[in-house]
Amino acid sequence: MNREHQFQIERQLLPDSHVLFLKGELDLSKAAELRAAADPYVAETDRKLVINLKDLQYIDSTGIGVILSLLKARHVLKAPIDVEEIPPKIQRLFDMTGLSGFIQQTAKDAN
Secondary structure (H helix, E strand, C coil): CCCCCCCEEEEEEECCEEEEEEEEEECHHHHHHHHHHHHHHHCCCCCEEEEEEEEEEEECHHHHHHHHHHHHHHHHCCCCEEEECCCHHHHHHHHHHCHHHHCCCCCCCCC
16 A cells, blocks of 8 residues: 555754755654654754754654653754744644644744
C-alpha cells in the first residue's frame, strides 16, 4: 500500500544550526525515527536546533511528546531550539495541548 503522506525527515547543516524538515505524517509508528534523527544534535549546544514543520500534515500525541522532549532536553542544556513554519492545524493542536508556550518560533511565517 502506497501512502500519500508518508513521514520523511530531511536534514540541513547551516553554519550556526542543524535544521530538521519534517514532512508527511508523524505518528506513533514514526516517533522513534524522529527521535533517532534528532538525538545526535541535541547535545551539540554550539549550534541551534531548528525543527521546520512547513510540510507536516499530521501529528499525534506521540509526535507531540517527542517534540516536547527535544524542547526540554535543549532547555536543560541551555541550548537554542526553534520550531518554525508551523501549519495552522498543527498550531491549533500545540495550542490545545499547551505546547505552544514552550515553543520559540523563528521569524518565518507559516504562510
